[in-house]
Amino acid sequence: MTLILENLALFWIGLRTTLLLAFFTLVASTVIGVVLGVLATFPARFLRILVALYVETFRDIPLIVTIFTIFFGAPFLGVPLQPFPAVALGLSLWGGANAAEIVRGGIQAVASGQTDAARALGLRRWQIYRLVLLPQAVRSVLPAFTGLLALIVQSTSLGALVGATEFLKAGGLVIERSTVMLGINPAFQIYGFVLLVYFSICSVLTALSRRLEVRLAATGQRAVVTPPDAASI
Amino acid sequence: MEFDVPYLIRHLPALGRGLALTIQVSALAIVLSVFVGLVGASLRVMRFPVLSQAAAAYVEFIRNTPLLVQLFFVFFGLPTVGLTLSLFWSGVFALTLWAGAFQIENVRGGLASVSPGLNEAARALGLSKGQYLRFVGLPLAVRVGLPSILNTSVSLIKNSAYLSAIGLQELTGVAFDRIAIDFRAFEMLSVLLAGYLSVVLTLSAAVRAFEYRLQAPFRR
Numbered sequence: 001m002t003l004i005l006e007n008l009a010l011f012w013i014g015l016r017t018t019l020l021l022a023f024f025t026l027v028a029s030t031v032i033g034v035v036l037g038v039l040a041t042f043p044a045r046f047l048r049i050l051v052a053l054y055v056e057t058f059r060d061i062p063l064i065v066t067i068f069t070i071f072f073g074a075p076f077l078g079v080p081l082q083p084f085p086a087v088a089l090g091l092s093l094w095g096g097a098n099a100a101e102i103v104r105g106g107i108q109a110v111a112s113g114q115t116d117a118a119r120a121l122g123l124r125r126w127q128i129y130r131l132v133l134l135p136q137a138v139r140s141v142l143p144a145f146t147g148l149l150a151l152i153v154q155s156t157s158l159g160a161l162v163g164a165t166e167f168l169k170a171g172g173l174v175i176e177r178s179t180v181m182l183g184i185n186p187a188f189q190i191y192g193f194v195l196l197v198y199f200s201i202c203s204v205l206t207a208l209s210r211r212l213e214v215r216l217a218a219t220g221q222r223a224v225v226t227p228p229d230a231a232s233i
Numbered sequence: 234m235e236f237d238v239p240y241l242i243r244h245l246p247a248l249g250r251g252l253a254l255t256i257q258v259s260a261l262a263i264v265l266s267v268f269v270g271l272v273g274a275s276l277r278v279m280r281f282p283v284l285s286q287a288a289a290a291y292v293e294f295i296r297n298t299p300l301l302v303q304l305f306f307v308f309f310g311l312p313t314v315g316l317t318l319s320l321f322w323s324g325v326f327a328l329t330l331w332a333g334a335f336q337i338e339n340v341r342g343g344l345a346s347v348s349p350g351l352n353e354a355a356r357a358l359g360l361s362k363g364q365y366l367r368f369v370g371l372p373l374a375v376r377v378g379l380p381s382i383l384n385t386s387v388s389l390i391k392n393s394a395y396l397s398a399i400g401l402q403e404l405t406g407v408a409f410d411r412i413a414i415d416f417r418a419f420e421m422l423s424v425l426l427a428g429y430l431s432v433v434l435t436l437s438a439a440v441r442a443f444e445y446r447l448q449a450p451f452r453r
Contacts, residue, residue, distance in 0.1 A: 062394035154299035188310040202297035
């Protein structure tokens with residue numbers, strides 16, 4: 001316990017990096033997700049196939065392999081990446097694939113009569129998306145996006161493996177330090193503490209996701225897009 | 234940098250051993266996690282006072298913490314309080330712990346879909362709660378929950394790549410060690426991508442085909 005208090009500054013640095021990584025990843029995943037999710041609902045078949053290919057690739061390759069590939073592979077292409085951008089990129093490619101699935105589901109959940117009506121009113125395709133489909137999709141994808149954010153927060157821990165000093169790495173440093181300098185190995189307590197902190201962040205997000213789902217159900221609209229869980233992606 | 238095929242062929246045996254280890258760890262963890270799922274889901278629906286809540290808390294905790302931290306806790310943390318497992322069994326244990334939570338939810342979802350009339354019928358025939366689960370509830374629940382149980386299992390295989398982080402020489406571990414030693418990336422990375430994609434896609438296709446067959450009695 002004293003060890004945790006003594007190293008609060010280091011833990012704070014780690015937590016900040018974790019939250020920053022999660023934030024960047026969320027923004028980038030949302031951008032990728034909206035673009036690909038919209039493309040996946042276009043009538044053109046090859047677009048759907050391209051998006052499906054992207055989504056399947058990044059969901060089926062272990063995330064750890066994606067991040068390692070980017071971090072260790074980048075120098076071979078002549079663009080060495082720092083740990084932080086490498087992890088952010090890997091997480092975003094993976095998060096974008098999952099976000100695309102969510103957005104696609106959200107758009108498809110909007111009643112098809114809406115599109116017909118919009119077209120009958122003379123709206124162009126991008127107007128239909130901007131004015132009719134996307135605003136309605138936002139509501140139904142909100143629970144799923146909150147759930148995805150919880151998964152993103154969890155996945156940022158992979159940064160520890162390529163040297164980004166995020167929360168897990170900070171815990172590892174505290175353990176190393178105290179093993180070398182004090183001769184005691186507090187791995188049980190420190191990793192236990194790290195687990196608890198991740199748990200408190202993520203359980204708030206999952207609880208929020210559930211509440212949003214309940215509220216959405218109360219408005220009569222079914223949350224057609226279920227939040228992803230760690231074992232389904 | 235060109236793609237060096239002889240180099241790749243030279244290291245295929247090592248990669249094969251890595252893949253074998255990946256499959257071995259995953260297979261053990263899948264079997265154990267399904268067992269955890271059956272027991273945990275039974276505890277939850279039987280409403281044993283403390284055990285039921287403990288199972289629920291376990292599920293919540295695992296779902297809301299990163300697998301990597303769980304793995305580090307098991308491999309680095311537990312030995313400091315006297316619980317030492319070998320590298321291999323630490324990996325199996327961590328994966329089981331993680332997947333078990335999801336399997337509990339999968340089996341529980343299956344149990345929830347079993348019509349309550351069957352439970353009442355079983356009780357009327359004098360079956361105890363435990364006998365109901367064993368002979369009626371769980372067999373039906375597994376059938377309904379099988380697609381999600383298998384999906385979790387596919388996910389487990391994918392996530393066995395995390396075990397390279399504690400130094401287990403499974404597929405990912407072997408490939409990235411070679412990259413670090415030989416400074417050649419493309420050969421190993423392509424094997425890795427091809428390896429996981431083929432395992433995961435084959436299994437997902439099998440899951441879908443199986444799902445289709447399981448639905449047969451309900452299809453019109």
